[in-house]
Structures are given as C-alpha cells and as structure tokens.
Amino acid sequence: MIKFLLKGLIRDKTRSLFPFLTVTLGVMLTVFLYSYTQGALTQMVDYSAKFATGHVKITTRGYAAEESQKPLDLALVGVSSLIEKLNREYPNMIWCPRIVFGGLLDVPDEKGETRIQSPVAGTAVDLLSKPVEIEILNIKKGLVRGKLPTSSDEILISEQFARRLKVNPGDKVTLITNDAWGGLAIKNFRIAGTLNFGVDALDRQTIFADLKGVQNALALDDAAGEILGFFKDFVYRDIEAKMIAEEFNKKYGKPGDELSPFMRALSQQPGMEEYISYIKDWVGIFIAIFIFAMSIVLWNSGLLGGLRRYSEIGVRLALGEDKGHIYRTLLGESLIIGIFGTVAGTLLGLGVSYYVQVHGINMSQLFKNATIMLPNVIRARITPGSFYVGFIPGLIAPLIGTALSGIGVYKRETSSLIREFAE
Amino acid sequence: MSVIKTENLTKIYRMGHTKIYALDHVNLSFEKGEFAGLVGPSGSGKTTFLNMVGILDKPTEGRVIVMGKETSSLNQKEAALFRRKYIGFIFQTFNLFPHYTAFENVEFPLLLLDLSTEERKERVMEALEMVNLAHRANSKPSELSGGERQRVAIARAIVKRPEIILADEPTANLDAKNSYNVLDIMADINEKLKATFIFATHDEKVIKYLRRKITLNDGKVVKDEVMK
Numbered sequence: 001m002i003k004f005l006l007k008g009l010i011r012d013k014t015r016s017l018f019p020f021l022t023v024t025l026g027v028m029l030t031v032f033l034y035s036y037t038q039g040a041l042t043q044m045v046d047y048s049a050k051f052a053t054g055h056v057k058i059t060t061r062g063y064a065a066e067e068s069q070k071p072l073d074l075a076l077v078g079v080s081s082l083i084e085k086l087n088r089e090y091p092n093m094i095w096c097p098r099i100v101f102g103g104l105l106d107v108p109d110e111k112g113e114t115r116i117q118s119p120v121a122g123t124a125v126d127l128l129s130k131p132v133e134i135e136i137l138n139i140k141k142g143l144v145r146g147k148l149p150t151s152s153d154e155i156l157i158s159e160q161f162a163r164r165l166k167v168n169p170g171d172k173v174t175l176i177t178n179d180a181w182g183g184l185a186i187k188n189f190r191i192a193g194t195l196n197f198g199v200d201a202l203d204r205q206t207i208f209a210d211l212k213g214v215q216n217a218l219a220l221d222d223a224a225g226e227i228l229g230f231f232k233d234f235v236y237r238d239i240e241a242k243m244i245a246e247e248f249n250k251k252y253g254k255p256g257d258e259l260s261p262f263m264r265a266l267s268q269q270p271g272m273e274e275y276i277s278y279i280k281d282w283v284g285i286f287i288a289i290f291i292f293a294m295s296i297v298l299w300n301s302g303l304l305g306g307l308r309r310y311s312e313i314g315v316r317l318a319l320g321e322d323k324g325h326i327y328r329t330l331l332g333e334s335l336i337i338g339i340f341g342t343v344a345g346t347l348l349g350l351g352v353s354y355y356v357q358v359h360g361i362n363m364s365q366l367f368k369n370a371t372i373m374l375p376n377v378i379r380a381r382i383t384p385g386s387f388y389v390g391f392i393p394g395l396i397a398p399l400i401g402t403a404l405s406g407i408g409v410y411k412r413e414t415s416s417l418i419r420e421f422a423e
Numbered sequence: 424m425s426v427i428k429t430e431n432l433t434k435i436y437r438m439g440h441t442k443i444y445a446l447d448h449v450n451l452s453f454e455k456g457e458f459a460g461l462v463g464p465s466g467s468g469k470t471t472f473l474n475m476v477g478i479l480d481k482p483t484e485g486r487v488i489v490m491g492k493e494t495s496s497l498n499q500k501e502a503a504l505f506r507r508k509y510i511g512f513i514f515q516t517f518n519l520f521p522h523y524t525a526f527e528n529v530e531f532p533l534l535l536l537d538l539s540t541e542e543r544k545e546r547v548m549e550a551l552e553m554v555n556l557a558h559r560a561n562s563k564p565s566e567l568s569g570g571e572r573q574r575v576a577i578a579r580a581i582v583k584r585p586e587i588i589l590a591d592e593p594t595a596n597l598d599a600k601n602s603y604n605v606l607d608i609m610a611d612i613n614e615k616l617k618a619t620f621i622f623a624t625h626d627e628k629v630i631k632y633l634r635r636k637i638t639l640n641d642g643k644v645v646k647d648e649v650m651k
Contacts, residue, residue, distance in 0.1 A: 001534045004527065011522040315518045318479060319532050319579075320507025322500045 009333055015305065016337065022301050023341025023398060024348065026294045027390035031349025032380065033290055034389045036356060037283045039381035044279060045236055045266070047199060050136050051123075053266045054096070054228025055236050056245055058082075062258030063225060067270060070100045072180045075223045076261060083227065090244065092232050096133055097224035099124040099214050103177030103185075105207065107165050116165055122175070122207045124214035124224075128152065136230065139195060139208070145169050146193025152213030154192035160203040162194045169193050175207075179219040187217035198377060229263075241265035291389070295397035302334055302401025310408065327406045334402035335395070342394030349390060356380040424491065425452035426586060426619045427476055431485035434471050434642070445471040447642035448485065453621065455586070458613050459635035460622035468642040469623035473589045476621065477510050478502040490586060507535050511580030511618070515592035517572040519564040525551065525575045526560040532583045550578040553615075554608050570601030574608060581612055591623045599628065606632045 009016050049055055059067070062074035076082065079097050086095045105120040125133045127149050134140060139148065144159040146169025157167065167173060171191050179185040189209065197203050215221055229244075231237065245263040254260035267273045313326055360377035432449040435442050446468045453459060461469040474480040475487050478494045487494045490509055497505060511532075519528045529550055533543045551557045554574035564572055573593060580588050590609070594602035610632055613620050622629055630636060630650075638646040 004523075004531070004534055007527070008520065008522050311518075312520065315514075315520070316531075317503065318477065318506065318512045320503050320505075320510075320535050322503035324500065 005329055005333070009336070014308070015333065019301055019305055019337045019398065020341045020344070023298055023338060023394050024345040026298050027342050027345025027394035028349040028352065030291055030294050030393055031346050031386055031390045032352045032356070034287055035349070035353035035380040035382050035386045036361075036378070037287060038383050038385065039353075039357060039379045041279050041283050042381050043378060045276060046234070048272065048275075049228075049230065049236060049266055050138075051197075051199070051202065053269045053272060054226075055231050055241050056093075056229040056248075056263050056265050057269060058086075058227040058229065058248070058261050058263045059225065060259045061253075061255075061262045064262050064264065065258070070102065070225060072099070072101065072178075072218060072220065072225060073182065074258065075099070075180060075220055075225050076227065077223045077259075079222050079224045079227065082261065086227070086229070090229070093244075094132055094136075094230045094232060096130065096136065096228045096230070097126065097211060097226070098228060099211065099218065099220060099225045101177055101214065101218065101225075103175050105165070106174040106176055107167055108172065108174065118161075118165060118205060120161075120175070120205055120207055122177075122209055122214070124209045124211045126212075127156075127208070127210045128212065137208070138198075142195045142197055144194045144196050146191065149192040149210055152210040152216070153189055154210070155189040155213075156193050156195050156208040157191055158203045158206045159194040159196045161205045161207075162191070164205075167191055175209075175217065177218070179217070180223070181219060183219075185217050185219070187213070189213070236266055238265065238267050242268065287389075291392055294393040298393050298397040299401040302398030303405045305334070305398075305402065305405070307405050307408070330402050330406045331399065334399050338395040338398050342390050345394055346387065346390045350382060350386060353380040353382050353386060357382060425488075426455045426457075426490060427621075428452040428488040429472075429475070429485065430488070432472070432475060432482050432487060433484035434468070434475065434480070435483040444642040446475070446482070449639075449642070449644055451637065451644065451647070453619055455619055456613065456617040457635055458610065458620045458633060459637065460624055460629060460633040461637050461639055462625055462630060463639035463645075464625065466641075467639040469639055470591055471642075472639070473591055473621065473623050476587070477512060477589050478506060507532070508583070509586045511583065511585040511588040513573070513576050513580050513588065513590040513593045515595045517564070517569075517576045517596070519572055519575055519579075521564050524561050524563055525556060525567065525571075525578075528564070528575055529578045529582050532579060536583060546582055547578075550582040551575075553581065553612060554578045568601070569597055570604055573597060573601070573605050577605065577608060577612070581616065581618065584616060585618060587619045587621070589621050589623075592626070593622065594624070594626050594629055602626070602628045 058076065060074050060076055063071055066074070083095045083097065086093070101122045101124070103120055103122065104117050106114050107116045109115040125137065127133060134148065139156065149156065162168070169191050173189055173191060175187045175189060177185050195208065197206070211224070215223065242265045245265045245268065248263040252261045267276055309330070316326055317323065357380045360379040363378050429449050429451050432446050433444065434446040436445055437443070449472065461472055463469055471480070475482055476489060478489070478497060481495055489505070492505070494502065494505065520531070526547055529547045530543055533546060538546070548557055548560070551560055554577050556571060556574050556578065559567060559571060564575070567575065594605060597605060606629060609620060612618065622633065624630065633650050636646070636648050636650055637644060
C-alpha cells in the first residue's frame with residue numbers, strides 16, 4: 001500500500017512537485033531572512049564594539065558619567081601599567097587604549113593661510129606599535145589612497161572628508177583643539193592616507209591619528225580617554241563581559257573617586273542595552289511575522305491540498321479503506337513533502353545566506369543619514385538557528401494544514417465525499 | 424436467505440424546517456445472483472438506496488441487513504471492512520485514480536485485503552480479461568476511451584469477488600455501443616460470479632437487461648416487477 005501511495009505521490013505533480021516547490025521556496029526565504037537579520041544584528045553590535053564601545057570599556061568614573069562630552073580632563077592615567085595588569089589578569093582579552101577627541105581641522109593654502117576649516121571627530125589609536133588595532137578597525141582594507149602612518153605625526157582621514165576638504169595624502173593639516181587642561185592645543189599632521197570605513201557616520205568627518213602623537217598634543221602622557229577590551233575571538237558574550245566588568249570594578253573601583261578606573265560591558269554603556277534590545281526585539285518580531293506569514297501560506301497549501309482530494313478520498317472510502325488509514329496516509333504524504341521541501345529549502349537558504357555572508361548587500365544609500373554605527377554592507381550570518389528555523393513553516397505548517405483539512409474526512413458523510421467527486 | 428434486506432428503510436434530509444423523504448419506509452429484499460435495477464425519475468431515491476446498502480450513509484429510520492448483518496450498527500471501521508470484503512461499486516463517472524494505470528486501479532481493492540503480490544497480479548489480470556482489457560493493463564485512464572474506463576471500473580469492482588455490486592448510472596456517460604458492451608460484460612460476470620447486481624438507472628438500455636425492475640417515486644417503491 002505504501003508503495004502504491006508513493007507512486008501516486010510521485011506521479012501527481014500537484015501533490016508532490018508543486019507543494020515541494022512551495023515548501024522549498026518558503027523555507028529558503030525563511031532561512032535566508034533569518035540568517036540575514038542575524039548577520040545585521042551581529043554586525044551592528046560588532047561595529048559599535050570595534051569603533052566605540054569595545055566588548056568592555058574602561059574609563060574613569062567621572063569620564064563614564066559625562067561620556068557624551070568626552071571629557072579629557074577625566075582621562076585614565078598610568079595606562080601602560082594598567083594594561084600590563086589587564087594582560088596578566090585577562091589573558092583572553094585584547095586591550096586597546098584610545099582617545100576620542102573633537103576639534104577643528106584647518107587646511108592651509110600654499111601660503112600657509114587657512115583655505116578651509118571643518119569640525120572633526122578624531123580617534124587616537126595605537127597605529128604604530130599595536131598592529132592589532134589596524135586589524136580591529138580594518139584599516140588596511142579600508143585604505144583608499146596613500147599609506148598607513150609610519151610616524152606619530154601622520155594621520156588617516158576618511159576619503160569622503162578628504163574630498164570635501166580637497167586634501168590628498170602628503171598634504172599638511174592642523175588640528176586645533178583643547179588639551180586635557182583646557183588650554184589651546186595646536187598640532188600639525190601630515191595626511192598619510194585616506195580611508196573608507198564603510199560606515200557612513202564615520203565617513204563624514206573622521207580622522208585617525210596615532211595615540212602617541214595625540215597624547216603629546218593634548219598633554220595626555222601615558223593617559224587615554226578609554227581602554228577598550230575585546231575577546232580574542234571577537235565574539236561578544238554579554239554575560240561573560242558583565243562578569244569581567246563586575247570583577248574588575250570590585251578589584252580596582254573606588255566608589256566616590258571620579259578618577260578611579262571603571263569598567264562597563266558593551267551592553268552597560270549608554271544606550272547600548274536599549275539599542276541591542278531594540279534591534280533584537282525588532283529582528284525577533286520581523287522574523288516571527290515572516291515565519292507566521294510563511295506558515296499561513298504553507299498551512300494553506302496543506303489545507304488546499306487536502307481539500308482538493310476529498311473526491312479521491314471518497315472513492316477510497318467506498319472501496320473499503322477506513323477513515324483513520326486515509327487520514328494517516330494524508331499526514332504521511334504531507335510529512336514526506338515537508339521533510340524533502342524543508343531540507344531542500346534549508347540547503348538553498350544556507351547557500352544564499354553563505355553567498356551574502358561572503359559578499360554582503362550594500363545598504364549605504366539606506367543608511368546615508370544614520371548617526372549610529374551601521375555598516376554600509378550588511379552580511380548574512382549563518383548561525384545554528386539557520387539550520388532549524390525553516391522547519392517551523394516547512395514541516396509543521398503544512399502538516400497542520402493537512403491535519404485540519406483531513407478532519408473533513410471524518411466530519412463528512414462518506415456518501416457526500418463521493419458526490420463531491422462526481423461533481 | 425436474502426443477500427440484502429431493508430425494513431422500513433427511511434432517509435430524511437432536513438432543509439430548514441422542511442423534511443424531505445429521500446426514502447420512505449422501503450421494504451425490499453434481494454437474493455444472491457439477482458440482476459436488479461432501481462428506476463425512477465431524478466430525486467426518487469435510487470442513489471440514496473444504493474448509499475444505504477453500500478453503508479456509505481446511515482438511515483434515519485429502519486434497518487438494512489446485508490449478508491445477514493444489520494449495517495446501521497456498524498462503526499466506521501467495521502463499515503469500511505464490510506465494504507472492502509463484500510461490496511463493489513461502479514460509478515457514473517468511473518472514478519478511476521487518474522495517476523495510476525488500469526492494472527493499478529484494479530489492484531487497489533486487493534491491496535486493502537493484504538493479498539500477496541502474485542495473487543494480486545493473477546486476480547487483476549483475470550478481472551481485466553473478463554472485461555477484455557488485459558492488453559490495456561499499463562494504460563492510464565487518460566489514455567482510455569470512456570467505455571474502456573468504465574470497463575476498468577467494472578474490473579475494479581469485481582476483482583475482489585464481492586457478493587454485491589452496486590452500479591449507479593453506469594452507462595450515463597457512455598454512447599450506445601459502449602453501453603451495450605459494458606452491459607453484456609456485467610451480465611456475463613453476473614452469470615459467472617453469481618454476484619448480486621443492483622443498478623440505479625433511468626437508461627432504457629440498462630432496463631432491457633434487468634431481470635427485476637423496482638420503480639421508485641418520491642422515496643417509495645411504487646412497482647416491483649420481474650422482467651422477462
């Protein structure tokens with residue numbers, strides 16, 4: 001009997017091929033969308049971590065309280081010895097001191113007079129002695145023109161900003177800002193190269209300078225505004241990060257002393273918990289709606305498939321097959337189609353996701369005016385969930401549809417099923 | 424002993440507050456090997472009677488006794504088993520499974536009886552030979568003419584050697600030549616297998632073949648006559 005039913009299933013394309021294709025397509029879309037949103041979520045967190053928050057961040061308590069102002073008078077001092085201790089105590093972390101500063105960038109003409117000035121957002125990182133920073137910030141890949149800085153008097157400038165200021169690698173620029181004590185600080189730099197960060201918020205008016213050069217310019221000897229810590233595998237783990245922060249603060253924190261070091265996990269930094277939770281909620285809702293919609297479609301296809309076969313069911317009943325057996329065979333067929341369709345859809349979805357994981361989709365036009373750290377190219381990310389998320393719409397939904405339509409077999413009089421066949 | 428016996432068989436359909444008597448206290452009995460027909464206008468209760476005898480529907484009142492068993496007391500599973508063993512159906516629209524060959528269509532009732540592959544093959548080919556379609560065993564319904572399709576349906580009805588064959592307007596979709604061909608075959612099978620045939624029909628060609636004609640009108644038996 002099983003062989004007989006399988007023959008019918010294979011020969012009747014409306015029972016096999018079309019439902020199979022519907023399930024495959026639905027599952028493929030579900031898997032891809034899931035992986036893509038997972039990728040977007042991870043990248044958003046990842047970019048924020050790399051450029052602003054780290055997986056954990058150490059500042060002084062005072063700096064943390066007024067972080068939006070980037071108060072350099074509340075910078076951490078004795079950074080070298082602190083990092084030495086951190087390296088000993090947390091060998092699975094990478095520690096990167098940074099100074100975030102603002103000011104004016106003055107571009108002189110050939111006579112040395114101001115040709116153009118513009119507000120600038122600067123970040124000082126250890127470009128010369130800590131190659132890991134170049135990797136974290138993806139600077140080599142983002143270099144558009146020129147070269148990496150080889151001395152602390154050289155800076156990198158965003159390509160978009162450079163074009164706006166009409167400056168090129170080799171040109172001199174002057175940074176005008178305040179030092180850590182509130183005095184005027186003026187420092188001449190040479191542009192070593194231009195960068196494309198791939199994040200519109202950074203591409204607008206950012207420079208990257210070597211930490212030493214900025215420390216000298218801003219009177220911040222052996223000091224830094226913040227020390228970012230990263231897990232060595234660069235995967236953010238919220239619980240672990242919070243535990244590290246708690247342990248550090250117990251050991252080094254002095255409540256009430258605004259110059260004592262204070263560590264916060266990524267999610268504990270201003271706006272980040274809400275940001276992550278918002279994105280997670282949004283992604284969760286989006287995926288849930290999509291899976292629900294896809295389930296309705298596939299549920300319907302199961303339902304219609306069952307309804308369409310009332311006639312055949314009527315004849316099978318007349319020939320002596322019992323209702324329970326028919327019901328079970330309908331569910332069995334739905335299960336077979338569901339399994340094959342879900343496996344095929346999952347494989348295809350993973351294939352498309354992998355392609356987008358490697359190549360990404362450029363969303364720069366969409367993020368043009370974004371002020372948060374959003375990468376221009378959003379990539380999918382295949383997670384363990386990508387392997388099973390398609391089973392909800394692909395397997396369960398058509399099975400429920402078939403189960404519901406099959407109930408009609410029980411509800412209707414056998415004779416009316418045959419009449420429906422004749423009609 | 425009668426193969427089929429009905430006692431005050433009544434089927435009422437309700438449409439709002441109106442009661443429609445599809446069958447109204449019908450008392451009939453059929454002996455083994457009869458070749459009988461229910462005739463009458465549309466809505467006279469012919470098909471409803473076949474549905475009751477075939478245990479496809481339950482009576483509102485009265486009893487149906489088939490092969491000595493009162494069928495209204497059977498549950499769904501028992502009714503299916505009963506049909507599987509004792510009753511064959513032939514429909515007006517053939518009702519073949521379109522994606523299976525003639526052989527497979529005829530084989531289906533035997534699959535439900537759990538016969539061995541060899542026995543199934545032997546019986547299917549025998550049934551197809553009885554309807555002169557052994558050479559079309561591997562053809563699908565779409566490759567067969569209307570007459571051939573109905574002959575496959577007859578082979579499917581007789582393959583399990585049922586005691587009773589219920590045929591609802593079996594010639595309604597056939598031309599005259601095919602109708603006579605199909606009727607000759609059914610008369611021949613009735614002769615050979617001694618199965619009881621009950622037709623629901625208003626086709627004069629079928630009526631000519633009947634040995635007993637029961638006329639129904641408004642759900643009542645108005646005439647029950649033996650034909651020459």
